[in-house]
Amino acid sequence: MSKKWGPCHPERLSQSQKIVAFGKTLHGEIVFAGDFNLLPETESFKAITRELKLQNLNAAFDVTSTRTSLYEKPIKCADYVLTSPGISVLDYQVLPDEVSDHAALMLDFEIPQTASLFAQLQREVDYAEASVTGKRVACIITTDVGEEFAGHNTEEQNPTTFHHAEHSALAQMIRIQPDAKIARLTLTGSGRAKKFKHVVPCMSCWEKLMPFFKNTSKIVLLLPHTFDRVITFPALQLQALYTPLSPSVIAAKTELELEYTLLQNTRLNARDARYVAQVAEHVQQLGGRCFLTGSSSGRGGIHEFLLSLTGDEYGDIDLIVTGEHLSIRSVEEVIFPLFVRTYGCSTIERRNVFIIGTTEQRFISRFLSADGSAIMDLTIGPSIDIAMMRKEYLRYQWFHEVIYERS
Numbered sequence: 001m002s003k004k005w006g007p008c009h010p011e012r013l014s015q016s017q018k019i020v021a022f023g024k025t026l027h028g029e030i031v032f033a034g035d036f037n038l039l040p041e042t043e044s045f046k047a048i049t050r051e052l053k054l055q056n057l058n059a060a061f062d063v064t065s066t067r068t069s070l071y072e073k074p075i076k077c078a079d080y081v082l083t084s085p086g087i088s089v090l091d092y093q094v095l096p097d098e099v100s101d102h103a104a105l106m107l108d109f110e111i112p113q114t115a116s117l118f119a120q121l122q123r124e125v126d127y128a129e130a131s132v133t134g135k136r137v138a139c140i141i142t143t144d145v146g147e148e149f150a151g152h153n154t155e156e157q158n159p160t161t162f163h164h165a166e167h168s169a170l171a172q173m174i175r176i177q178p179d180a181k182i183a184r185l186t187l188t189g190s191g192r193a194k195k196f197k198h199v200v201p202c203m204s205c206w207e208k209l210m211p212f213f214k215n216t217s218k219i220v221l222l223l224p225h226t227f228d229r230v231i232t233f234p235a236l237q238l239q240a241l242y243t244p245l246s247p248s249v250i251a252a253k254t255e256l257e258l259e260y261t262l263l264q265n266t267r268l269n270a271r272d273a274r275y276v277a278q279v280a281e282h283v284q285q286l287g288g289r290c291f292l293t294g295s296s297s298g299r300g301g302i303h304e305f306l307l308s309l310t311g312d313e314y315g316d317i318d319l320i321v322t323g324e325h326l327s328i329r330s331v332e333e334v335i336f337p338l339f340v341r342t343y344g345c346s347t348i349e350r351r352n353v354f355i356i357g358t359t360e361q362r363f364i365s366r367f368l369s370a371d372g373s374a375i376m377d378l379t380i381g382p383s384i385d386i387a388m389m390r391k392e393y394l395r396y397q398w399f400h401e402v403i404y405e406r407s
Contacts, residue, residue, distance in 0.1 A: 012038075012044045013044050013047065015044070016043075016044045016047045016048050017047065019032075020047060020052060023048075023051075024051075024052070029083075029084045029086040029111055030052065030082070030083070030084040030087075031081065031084075031107065032048075032052075032054060032080075032083075033079075033081040033107070035079050035102060036078060036080050038078075039075070039077065040056060040077070040080075040308075046311050048082070049082060049311040050310075052082075052084070053084065053228075054082035054083060054084055055082065055084075055085075055087075055089075055231055055232065055309055056080060056082055056308070056309065056311070057080070057081045057083060057089065057092045057107070058077060058080055058081075060092070060231075060232070060233045061092045061233075061234065062237070063077070063092075063094055065077060065103075066078060066079035066102065067102065067103060068098040068100070068101055068102070068103050069098065071101035078102070079102055079103070081105055081107050083109065085228075085229055085230030085231070086111055086230065087109050087110075087111060088109060088110050088111065088184075088218070088220075088232065089108075089218070089232050090108040090110060090218075091106070091107075091108040092105070092107050092108070093105070093106045117140060117148075117186065118222070118227055120150060121138050121140060121150075121186065122227075124140070124150045124152050125138035125188060125189060126190075128152035128153050128154065128165070128189075128190070129153075129154045129155060130154075130155050130191055130192070131157055132155040132157060132160055133155060134191045134193075135153075135189060135191055135192045135193035135198050136152070136191040136193055137153045137164070137165045137187065137188075137189040137193055137198070137199050138151065138152045138153075138165050138188060138189065139151050139152075139165040139166055139169050139185060139186060139187040139199075140169065140185075141166075141169045141173055141182055141184075141185055142183050142184040142186070143173065143180040143181065143183060144180060144182070144183045144214065145177070145180065147173075147177060147180065149169045149170075149173045149176070150172075151167070151168030151169030151170070151171075151172065152165050153165045164202070164205050166187075166205040166209060167205065170208060181212055181213070181214050181217070182209065182212045182217050183214070183216070183217060183218070184217065184218045184219075184220060185201070185209070185217070185218070185219050185220070185235065186219075186220040186221075186222065187199040187200075187219070187220070187222070188221070188223070188224050189225075193224045194225060195224070196221045196223060196229075196306050197295075197302055197303060197306055198224065199224060200219075200238075200302055200306070201219070201238060202392065203392055206238045206242060213236060215234075215236065217234070218232055218233070218234060218235060219232070219233055219234075219235045219238070220232045231309045233305075237305070241302055241305055242396065243396075244395065244396045244397055245398065246397065247401075248265075248299060248397065249401045250262060250265055250266075250292075250401070250402050250403070251402075251403040251404075251405050252277075252405060253405045258277040258280065258402070258404055259273045259274050259277040260273075262277060262292075265298065265400070266292065266298045266400065267296050267297070267298045267307075267313075268292075268296050268317070271343075272317055272374075274342070275317075275338060275342045275343075275376075276317065276319065277402075277404070278338050278342075279319060279335055279402075280402040281404040282334045282335065282338065283321050283331070283335075285334075286323065286326060286330060286331065286334065287323055287326070289321070289384075289401065290401070290402045291319065291320040291321075291384060291399050291400065291402065292318070292320075292402055293318045293319075293320060293388070293398060293399035293400075294316065294317070294318030295307065295314035295315065296318065297318070297398070297399060297400055299397070299398045299399055303398075315375065316375035316376060316377055317374075317375070317376040317377070318376075318377045318379075319376060319377070319378050319379070320379045320381075320387045320388060320399070321335075321379070321380045321387075322380070322383050322384050322386075322387050323382070324382050324383075326380060326382075328350070328363040328365065328380055331378070332348065335378065336348060336367060339369075339374075342374075343369040343373065344371065345369070346369050346374075347368050347370075348365055348366070348367055348368075349365070349366040349368070350363070350364070350365050350366075363379070364377065364379050365377075365380075
């Protein structure tokens, strides 16, 4: 792409749209590679990956530089390889050879015959039972000798127990091929499992699977229900994603400073950052604490990783408000009018969730704008330990505390 214009110049965006228009005329799989002269966070780059549903292999394989020692400027990424969902990436490397200031990129890939695999996954997900969460998940383990072992999740109530799809498939593999290694783990889902994040192996699954992965093992995620999007990444990358983060506090002395700090440290857009800053201020006036989590926070290891692969934006704002004496009504009476002023005519959906084995409960409200452009999930509880729905978020510090430091 031309260097004549900056990454956000209308002409540069127009170039990207021409590439997208051409890409949509193609039939079959796509490998799109070259010197783009773009950074991955620019809209010019995102338009290509988003519209053509292409995976950025630099992000998938943690490539931070595609330059050689002959290039002395600080920004080191200009070359990219993008692949469509049907491409199975076996290996991707930046080679050490130096013939110019651009490094050579090596891609080893295949286009698998996936129809039978898709059909097998669809059958397996139909066997899943998810009476607690409603998220039905199925997987297929493909071993290094080509054998396949399928599994699906089951959930039981009273007492609540969860049996994960990966555990089921792995148990079969160990019983039949105890010395086998996993070449590929493919997962998808149905029911309330609608996003890639709903089918990524959790920490407990990763710990069981890890001894059977090789350096070349891959994880393949098929978008639940439709199978029309596929992302592939090295299995060992999960280890870094499940490393706990240091606690994060976003604090400022004025609402404008807090809004700016949120913009700099989260995925929030300007309107959402302004709203969260206002919420934090009002919650503290009530004597409570405010936390931002989920995909908009930029803190979740899994969220961040999947968004970098798909080019998708966050879908909602997840806020947690805690305080010993806060009620759902007192918080809603303050926060809901702010939501209406910010996003227009809105509605509220409510539910209560009791914590298993205790008398504690958390209250959950979902605010929805009339046009569907804004969704906020608000969880209220006496403490962050009680209010946090996903305990791995608490364990790995996948959230920010947002503090308005009024003097």
